[in-house]
Amino acid sequence: MSKESIIDDSRPNAGRMYDYYLGGNHNFEVDRQAADQVIKLLPFAPKGARLQRWALQDIAKELIERRSYDVIIDFASGLPTNDHFHELVPEGTTVIYSDYDPVVVEYARDILGDTPNVYFFEADAAQPEALLERPEVQELLGGRRKVGFVMWGVSAFLTDEVIAHTAKYTYEWAAPGSCLVFNAQGADLPKNETLDRTFQIYEQMGAKFHKRALGHFHELLQPWKVDQDFITLLEWHGFDESDLNKEDLEAIGPLAGGYGAYFVK
Numbered sequence: 001m002s003k004e005s006i007i008d009d010s011r012p013n014a015g016r017m018y019d020y021y022l023g024g025n026h027n028f029e030v031d032r033q034a035a036d037q038v039i040k041l042l043p044f045a046p047k048g049a050r051l052q053r054w055a056l057q058d059i060a061k062e063l064i065e066r067r068s069y070d071v072i073i074d075f076a077s078g079l080p081t082n083d084h085f086h087e088l089v090p091e092g093t094t095v096i097y098s099d100y101d102p103v104v105v106e107y108a109r110d111i112l113g114d115t116p117n118v119y120f121f122e123a124d125a126a127q128p129e130a131l132l133e134r135p136e137v138q139e140l141l142g143g144r145r146k147v148g149f150v151m152w153g154v155s156a157f158l159t160d161e162v163i164a165h166t167a168k169y170t171y172e173w174a175a176p177g178s179c180l181v182f183n184a185q186g187a188d189l190p191k192n193e194t195l196d197r198t199f200q201i202y203e204q205m206g207a208k209f210h211k212r213a214l215g216h217f218h219e220l221l222q223p224w225k226v227d228q229d230f231i232t233l234l235e236w237h238g239f240d241e242s243d244l245n246k247e248d249l250e251a252i253g254p255l256a257g258g259y260g261a262y263f264v265k
């Protein structure tokens, strides 16, 4: 996604289109028109977005309750509406959200108000150092480096170089015992004309959609070690199929939700 297109309300923006899929109201007419074009091609897009949010809630529980992290650092967070993970975090857990879209950041701060222990910073996932070295972030962390990192719903928009750099930097920065939860999108996709037309809509707005082999993500994410390998959202713990029809079920999985995995240091 080109940064120039973000605050320009005369052109659609992928982040704001995502908010529209989620039923949010932080989007412009131009975003809704582009999103409606996508929905015409891929009618499950809104359900896919909601599923991604559901997965984030499950991830929050896993990171906090089972893995006992008291810091979660999330890249490319999108809007922290009610279904994002801070709703579930107990007192004493610090959540650091980030997004490179200044409009998202502004709306996000509005939504969060003075929610304790939850923060939102403008930061590009391509430069994790800029977020992690920020004086405010360092103050919040107070020296804590055993953290749960999350990169969810964004990998299709990132180049190989960016994913590899972010993985390497976060790994070196983190204390042993840290974790990276990663969503692989655009992986092992079937050849499909409708999909190609959808990607064109995004590409016209400067958001190149990267397709990759699932195995390639393992290389890009080194030196993080696989803890729970990639599975589709259909196989995800606690996944509830009840409001999905047959077409949704075929589409969810590799296509809509992509794959998720836990990596550790």
Ligand SMILES: C[S@@+](CC[C@H](N)C(=O)[O-])C[C@H]1O[C@@H](n2cnc3c(N)ncnc32)[C@H](O)[C@@H]1O
Pocket (backbone or CB within 6 Å): 001, 014, 015, 016, 018, 052, 053, 056, 075, 076, 077, 078, 079, 098, 099, 100, 101, 104, 123, 124, 125, 126, 151, 152, 153, 154, 157
């Ligand atoms: C599809 S939303 C995903 C939001 C959330 N992580 C989720 O899974 O529901 C993508 C978000 O990533 C942001 N984004 C895209 N590229 C980014 C980058 N290089 N750095 C930070 N944020 C980015 C967009 O602004 C948008 O808000």
